Amino acid sequence: MKAKILLAGTSVLFAAPLWADTLTINSFGGAYEEAHRACVIDPFTAATGADVSIVTAYSADAFAQLRAQKDAPQFDVIHFSGGQEIVGAKEGLLAPVDPAKLENIDQLYDIAKPNLAAGEGPAYSIAPVGILANSEAAEAPVSWAAMMKDADASHMVLTDISNGYGMLGFLMMNQVAGGSMEDIQPGLDAVTDLLERGTVIVSTSPEIQQEFAQNEAWVAPYAADYAFTLQQAGLPISFVNPEEGLPGSFITASIVAGRDNGDLAHRFLDIEISKAAQECMAQALRYTPTNREAELPEDVASTMVVGEEAVAKLIRFDPTTIEAKRSEWVDAWNRTIAR
Amino acid sequence: MTDRRENLLLLAPGLALLALAFILPIFRMLALSVQGEDGLTGAHFARFLGDPFYLGVLWRTVRLSLLITLICAVLGFPFAYIMARARPRLRTLLLIIVILPLMTSVVVRTFGWMVILSRNGILPEMLRDLGLAGRSFQLMRTETAIVLGMVQVLMPFMVLSILGVLARLDQRLEEAARTMGCSFLGALRHVVLPLSMPGIAVGAVLCFTLSASSFVTPNLLGGTRVQMLAASIYRAVTQTLDWNFAAAQSVILLVGILLVMAPYIVSQGRRHG
Secondary structure (H helix, E strand, O other): OHHHHHHHHHHHHOOOOOOOOEEEEEEOOHHHHHHHHHHHHHHHHHHHOOEEEEEEOOHHHHHHHHHHOOOOOOOOEEEEOOOHHHHHHHOOOEEOOOHHHOOOHHHEOHHHOOOHHHOOOOEEEEEEEEEEEEOOOOOOOOOHHHHHHOOOHHHEEEEOOOOHHHHHHHHHHHHHOOOOOOOOHHHHHHHHHHHHOOOEEEOOHHHHHHHHHHOOOOEEEEEHHHHHHHHHOOOOEEEEOOOOOOEEEEEEEEEEOOOOOHHHHHHHHHHHOOHHHHHHHHHHHOOEEOEOOOOOOHHHHOOOOOOHHHHHHOEOOOHHHHHHHHHHHHHHHHHHHOO | OOHHHHHHHHHHHHHHHHHHHHHHHHHHHHHHHOEEOOEEOOHHHHHHHOOHHHHHHHHHHHHHHHHHHHHHHHHHHHHHHHHHHOOHHHHHHHHHHHHHHHHOOHHHHHHHHHHHHOOOOHHHHHHHHOOOOOOOOOOOOOHHHHHHHHHHHHHHHHHHHHHHHHHHOOHHHHHHHHHOOOOHHHHHHHHHHHHOHHHHHHHHHHHHHHHHHOOHHHHHHHOOOOOOHHHHHHHHHHOOOOHHHHHHHHHHHHHHHHHHHHHHHHHHHHHHO
């Protein structure tokens, strides 16, 4: 890890003037924030001399803050995992990203940079959502359909769709159950069926860990990075890449409009999308890199969704539709799960 | 400088803080709650009041808050009575016991309940071993869990409110009742209880308002499937990003709490006025 930091640091050192400035960003807390600090923030500070002030806020909370601060924004760079950058860009909360200011931008897969000019920042990681399964307790389901139909529902944990991964898992279940982005009723019916058979719903990832560790959970649709977190906590969890494919959560970094250190923010983004930073993040957290130059050791890569081919096969539910319908869906979901 | 000016000067920082951090946001909330795309609207209130789902959330909030208040009163009254009659050392000990939950972080307290109430927790496991519950039985994420957790936090407010009244109560009144042939319980019921009503009323108002508006404990213990009003407001702010609707719900909560407090304020006004 140390060597990686040094590498990431030195690779940008020669190009950078020293800024005696502070950049305010959000990060997602916990192990993510630790890795974020080691792979991106520390190299950035080493390269530019600028301080980074971190506010811990998940995507939805961060976006609520961004909106509330519209007249006096407090963030310079903001990270989202639920497609909020698309809405943010539409509402003029985000500043355009200038590819000319990003040395590493050409190394990114095209799907990671669809709309930079509008303000939608590049994706620097993708978190694929598949099935987490306790491989010791029961045979892991090989597909979404098997999970919904055959797995013991009283040992299953679903995540509330207020959580980004929860939303993607639900949309995938909906698609497999015969629904579409226009019609989520099949998915809701599937959830009702699971709940009646004893499935538990949680709203945050630590609760998933708690259910696996203490309350005999065996199966949960969730992200690959969290499978790794659970493995590191000593739990016998494997990540299943289901037959029908798997949705991905694009973790993006965008530049906030109305702040006066855009150059520094671009510098931060450039380090974030660099080969070194992405390799570092992938090793620490098992996120899928979006930089095609990123190379991972075989034992790491074999447990992950990596490479141009695999990335192209990830399903991306249209974040614009998700954002447009979020309110309606959350409401329908709440009614479905309410006792 | 005159006395009045000095008084005003002393009051100023407090008033300024109150205006900035309390009155201003409340007016902003009131404004948001009636703000529509074209001018003033009552649509957000109509949406809440016309929807059985949200009315259900409101009803649960009221029902659980009443239940929590009732349990606090039933448990709190005897506790306060013993405290009032105990010797100073025992009283201090009891005082520490009753306010201990308030001195514990909400996270630690709630995790304690999780250990006891979740599927493999102590209580469900015991019930399972006794053959009284099925495999997936758990008390976490139920209304029971919310009530247990909230009673633990709110008990001190009830006990201390009643204690304040009982400590000033002339003990000879009780002795008189006993010499006139009243049993111990009879004296409690006919003399002590009626005289401690003001304390119970204060405690009840505190417990009700605090539990109706509390967010963290009900959310953690009740989970996403058992929603109360505060959680519903939180969802509208952070998830559906519908601030107008969130403001309308907040106003409904505020009005509800003011309605509960109104009889108390009026009666106090009469007593001292």
